[in-house]
Amino acid sequence: MKAILSGNEAIARGAYEAGVQIAAGYPGTPSSEIIETIAKEYGDSIYTEWSTNEKVAMDAAAGAAYSGERCIVTTKQVGMNVLSDSLMYTVYTGVEAGLVVVTADDPGLFSSQNEQDNRWYSRLAKIPTLEPADSQEAKDYLKLGIELSERYDTPILLRSVMRVSHSKSIVILDKRVENPKKIDTFPRSIEKYNCTAMYAREMHPMVEERLKRIAEYAERAEINRIEWQDSSLGIITSGVVYTYVKDVFPHASVLKLGMTYPLPRRLIGSFAESVKKLLVIEELDPVLEEQIKAMGIEVIGKELFPACFELLPDRLREIALEAGLIKDESLKIESIKSDSNNDLPMRSPVLCPGCPHRSLFYLLAKHKLAVAGDIGCYNLGCLPPFRAQHTMGAMGASVGVLHGMSIADIKEPRVCTIGDSTFFHSGMPPLVNMVHNRSRGVVIIMDNSSTAMTGHQDHPGVDWAVLPTREAEKVDIENLVKAMGVKMVRVVNAFEIEEVDKGLKECLEYDGPSVLITKGECIFISHFKDTSYLVNEELCNACGRCFRVGCPAVVLSEEKHERTGKFKAKIDVTLCNGCSICAQVCPTKAIYQPEEGEVK
Amino acid sequence: MKRKDINFLVVGVGGQGTILSGDILSAVGMEAGYDVKKSDILGLAIRGGSVVSHVRWGEVVGAPMSMKGTIHYLIAFEPLEALRGLGFLAPEGVVLLNTYAIPPVVVTTGELKYPSWDEIEARLRERAEVVYGFNATEKAQSLGNVRTVNVILLGALSNLLDVPASLWEETIKKYVPSKYEEINVKAFNIGQNLIKEEQKHENYGY
Numbered sequence: 001m002k003a004i005l006s007g008n009e010a011i012a013r014g015a016y017e018a019g020v021q022i023a024a025g026y027p028g029t030p031s032s033e034i035i036e037t038i039a040k041e042y043g044d045s046i047y048t049e050w051s052t053n054e055k056v057a058m059d060a061a062a063g064a065a066y067s068g069e070r071c072i073v074t075t076k077q078v079g080m081n082v083l084s085d086s087l088m089y090t091v092y093t094g095v096e097a098g099l100v101v102v103t104a105d106d107p108g109l110f111s112s113q114n115e116q117d118n119r120w121y122s123r124l125a126k127i128p129t130l131e132p133a134d135s136q137e138a139k140d141y142l143k144l145g146i147e148l149s150e151r152y153d154t155p156i157l158l159r160s161v162m163r164v165s166h167s168k169s170i171v172i173l174d175k176r177v178e179n180p181k182k183i184d185t186f187p188r189s190i191e192k193y194n195c196t197a198m199y200a201r202e203m204h205p206m207v208e209e210r211l212k213r214i215a216e217y218a219e220r221a222e223i224n225r226i227e228w229q230d231s232s233l234g235i236i237t238s239g240v241v242y243t244y245v246k247d248v249f250p251h252a253s254v255l256k257l258g259m260t261y262p263l264p265r266r267l268i269g270s271f272a273e274s275v276k277k278l279l280v281i282e283e284l285d286p287v288l289e290e291q292i293k294a295m296g297i298e299v300i301g302k303e304l305f306p307a308c309f310e311l312l313p314d315r316l317r318e319i320a321l322e323a324g325l326i327k328d329e330s331l332k333i334e335s336i337k338s339d340s341n342n343d344l345p346m347r348s349p350v351l352c353p354g355c356p357h358r359s360l361f362y363l364l365a366k367h368k369l370a371v372a373g374d375i376g377c378y379n380l381g382c383l384p385p386f387r388a389q390h391t392m393g394a395m396g397a398s399v400g401v402l403h404g405m406s407i408a409d410i411k412e413p414r415v416c417t418i419g420d421s422t423f424f425h426s427g428m429p430p431l432v433n434m435v436h437n438r439s440r441g442v443v444i445i446m447d448n449s450s451t452a453m454t455g456h457q458d459h460p461g462v463d464w465a466v467l468p469t470r471e472a473e474k475v476d477i478e479n480l481v482k483a484m485g486v487k488m489v490r491v492v493n494a495f496e497i498e499e500v501d502k503g504l505k506e507c508l509e510y511d512g513p514s515v516l517i518t519k520g521e522c523i524f525i526s527h528f529k530d531t532s533y534l535v536n537e538e539l540c541n542a543c544g545r546c547f548r549v550g551c552p553a554v555v556l557s558e559e560k561h562e563r564t565g566k567f568k569a570k571i572d573v574t575l576c577n578g579c580s581i582c583a584q585v586c587p588t589k590a591i592y593q594p595e596e597g598e599v600k
Numbered sequence: 601m602k603r604k605d606i607n608f609l610v611v612g613v614g615g616q617g618t619i620l621s622g623d624i625l626s627a628v629g630m631e632a633g634y635d636v637k638k639s640d641i642l643g644l645a646i647r648g649g650s651v652v653s654h655v656r657w658g659e660v661v662g663a664p665m666s667m668k669g670t671i672h673y674l675i676a677f678e679p680l681e682a683l684r685g686l687g688f689l690a691p692e693g694v695v696l697l698n699t700y701a702i703p704p705v706v707v708t709t710g711e712l713k714y715p716s717w718d719e720i721e722a723r724l725r726e727r728a729e730v731v732y733g734f735n736a737t738e739k740a741q742s743l744g745n746v747r748t749v750n751v752i753l754l755g756a757l758s759n760l761l762d763v764p765a766s767l768w769e770e771t772i773k774k775y776v777p778s779k780y781e782e783i784n785v786k787a788f789n790i791g792q793n794l795i796k797e798e799q800k801h802e803n804y805g806y
Binding site for chain 1: 613623626627630635636637638639640641642648649650661662663664665666667668680683684686687703704705706707708709710712713714715723
C-alpha cells in the first residue's frame with residue numbers, strides 16, 4: 001500500500017514499522033509532527049511523551065534503550081544543544097536496543113533563532129548519521145537507523161531539514177516488525193553503562209574502533225550510491241539538496257551520500273578520480289567539503305555555494321549559470337530576475353485576537369521597561385506596536401539574562417518574559433540561581449496552559465498528555481516557585497489589564513527576585529468566543545490607543561476625527577473574539593460589547 | 601508514453617484551506633498514476649500569514665518545489681498572494697484566482713495600501729497567458745460554508761486537467777469529514793461550472 005506522507009509522518013511510520021516502543025521529545029518546528037503522528041496513529045504500539053526538555057527526553061530514551069526497548073528521540077536543531085550533553089555519553093555506552101535521535105534542522109530560518117548545522121554534532125559526538133532526501137527515505141532510514149544501532153551498539157543520528165520534514169511524497173507502507181528482545185532485569189553492566197573515568201577510558205578506543213567498522217559499512221552501503229551520467233561534472237551531495245541537484249544538473253554524475261558520517265573514503269576517492277570537475281553541494285556549513293578536502297581531494301564547494309540559507313533549485317540554477325556549469329536551455333532567466341512583485345504589503349505575524357499575552361505587552365510598552373525575552377508566541381512582543389522584548393536567544397535564557405542585568409546593576413526596572421512551557425523546559429535553574437544570589441527583577445511567567453507556538457502541545461503545567469487517553473499530573477507553577485524560595489509571587493488574570501498592571505507594579509517595587517504569573521488560556525485551548533465588540537464612532541476620538549494593543553481585529557475606520565483628521569477605529573467582527581482588552585484601554589469608553597443580535 | 605510534468609502553486613492566507621487543497625491535489629495526482637511531491641511554507645500561517653504550497657506531478661519528481669518560471673497552474677485563494685506567486689509562473693501558465701481580497705494588518709492599520717484592481721489586473725496580464733477570476737468566497741458563502749472555497753477552486757482546476765471527475769470526488773470525500781462530504785461535492789461541481797462558464801466568455805472573468 002502507498003500513501004502520501006510528510007517527512008515527519010514518514011519518520012513516525014518508520015518508527016512504527018521498526019518496532020520502536022518509546023518516542024520522546026520536546027516540541028520544536030520543524031520536528032513536532034513526528035511525536036504527534038506517533039501518538040495519533042501508533043499510540044497503541046508506541047509509548048509517546050512530550051518530555052520537559054530535550055535532554056530529559058534523551059536520558060529517558062537512554063534508560064529505556066538500556067532496558068531493551070527500541071527508542072526514538074526528536075528535536076529541532078537548537079534543541080540538540082540541550083540534548084547534546086546526554087548524547088555524548090550514550091555514544092560511549094551504546095545500547096541494548098535500537099536508539100535513533102532525530103534532528104530536524106531549519107536552513108532558511110523559517111522558525112528558529114539560528115541556522116546551525118547539526119551535522120557538526122555527528123563529528124563532535126562521533127555518532128553515525130543518516131540524511132534522507134524525501135519521505136520514502138525518511139521512513140527507510142529510520143528503520144535502517146534502528147538496525148544499525150543494534151548491529152553496531154551505538155545511537156544513530158537521523159538528520160532531517162524543514163524541506164524533508166514538511167514536504168510530502170509517496171511512501172510504500174510495510175508491516176510492523178516487533179523488537180524480539182525482552183529484558184526482565186536491568187543490566188548490571190557497570191563497565192558498559194557507567195561512564196566514570198576509569199571505564200570511559202576503555203570506552204573511547206571502542207568508539208574509535210566502531211567508527212572504523214561503520215566506515216567500512218559505508219563503503220558498500222546501498223544508501224551511498226553513484227548515479228553515472230556525463231563524467232565531465234561530478235557532484236557529491238546528500239539529503240534534500242540531492243533532489244535539487246537532480247533538477248538543476250540533469251546531466252551530471254552524482255554521488256549521493258545517505259550516510260554522511262562516517263564517510264566512505266574509497267568510494268569518494270574513486271568517484272573523484274572518474275570525473276573531470278568535482279563539486280560538493282551542501283546547504284549551510286562545509287561539513288562534507290572539509291572532510292573531503294582533508295582526504296587530499298580537490299573539490300569546489302563553498303566558494304560557489306554560500307553557507308547562508310537554503311540552496312533551493314532557483315538559487316542553485318542561478319549560481320550554476322553564472323559559473324558556467326550549466327547552459328540556459330529553455331528558461332528566460334532575465335524575465336524572472338526582473339519580477340516586479342516584491343513590493344507588495346507583507347503579512348507579518350501578530351498575536352491572535354483573544355490572545356492572553358496582549359495585556360502584558362501593552363503594559364510593558366507603556367511603562368517602557370527593559371525586558372529580557374524568551375522563546376514562544378510572546379516573542380511577537382518584539383514587533384510593532386509593542387517592541388517590548390529586547391532580547392531573545394535560547395530557551396530559558398530570559399531569566400539568566402535578567403539576573404545578569406541585575407548584577408550589572410543597570411539603573412532602571414527590569415523584567416523578563418517567559419512562557420509556562422519554556423519555564424519548565426529551562427527557566428527553573430536560573431530562577432533558583434536568582435533566589436540564591438539575592439538578585440532583583442521580575443520574572444513574568446505567561447501561563448497560557450500550552451506550548452502554543454509549536455502547535456499547542458502539553459507540558460508539566462497541564463493535566464492532559466499527547467495521548468488523549470492517558471491522564472497526566474498537573475504541576476502548579478505558583479506552588480513550585482514558592483517552593484523554590486521566591487517570596488514575592490503574584491498571580492493575575494491576563495485578561496484584566498488593571499489587575500496585571502497592579503501585580504506588575506507590586507513586583508517591580510519588591511527588592512528581590514519576584515514572580516508575576518499572568519494566567520489566561522491560549523485561544524486555541526479555551527476556544528473562547530464571546531460577542532464581538534464594536535466602536536461607537538461618535539465617542540471615538542481617534543486617539544489610537546486601541547491600535548497599541550496590536551490586535552488584528554482592531555482596524556482603521558473610513559471615518560476621520562473632525563479636528564485632528566486622524567482615522568477612527570473599527571472592529572472587524574469576523575476576527576474579534578470578544579476578549580475586551582481594546583475596550584479596557586479605550587479612554588472614552590467608545591468600544592462596547594453590544595447585546596446579542598446587534599452585531600450584523 | 602511519458603506524460604508531461606505538471607507543476608502547481610497553491611497560495612493563500614492561513615485559515616483558507618490552502619494546505620488541504622494541496623493535499624487533495626497531491627492525492628489525486630497519485631491516484632492518477634503520477635509520482636507526486638509537495639512542499640508547504642507555512643510561516644506563521646495560523647496567525648494570518650501567507651501560505652504557499654508547491655505540488656508537482658510527473659513521471660519521477662525531483663525537488664518538492666518548482667523553479668521560478670515553471671509553474672503551469674497558479675491557484676490563488678487571494679489576489680495579493682496571487683501577485684506574490686506570479687514570479688513562479690511559466691510563460692504558458694494559467695492563473696485561477698479567487699477575487700476575494702483579505703487585506704493584511706499593515707493595510708488595515710493604514711501603513712500600506714492594497715493594490716487597486718487595475719493594478720492587480722495589469723500585473724496578472726503582464727505575466728499570465730490565461731487568468732480565470734471569480735469570487736469563490738462569495739460562492740462558498742451562498743453555498744452555506746465559507747470553508748468550501750478550496751474545493752470550489754479545485755473544481756475549477758479539474759476542468760483543465762485530464763483526470764476524471766469521479767476520481768476528484770472520491771479523493772475529496774477521503775479528505776473531508778464525512779458530514780461535510782455532500783456540501784464539498786456540491787462545491788466541487790460549482791467550481792467545475794465556473795470555468796465552463798468562463799470559457800464561453802473572455803478569459804478574464806471578474
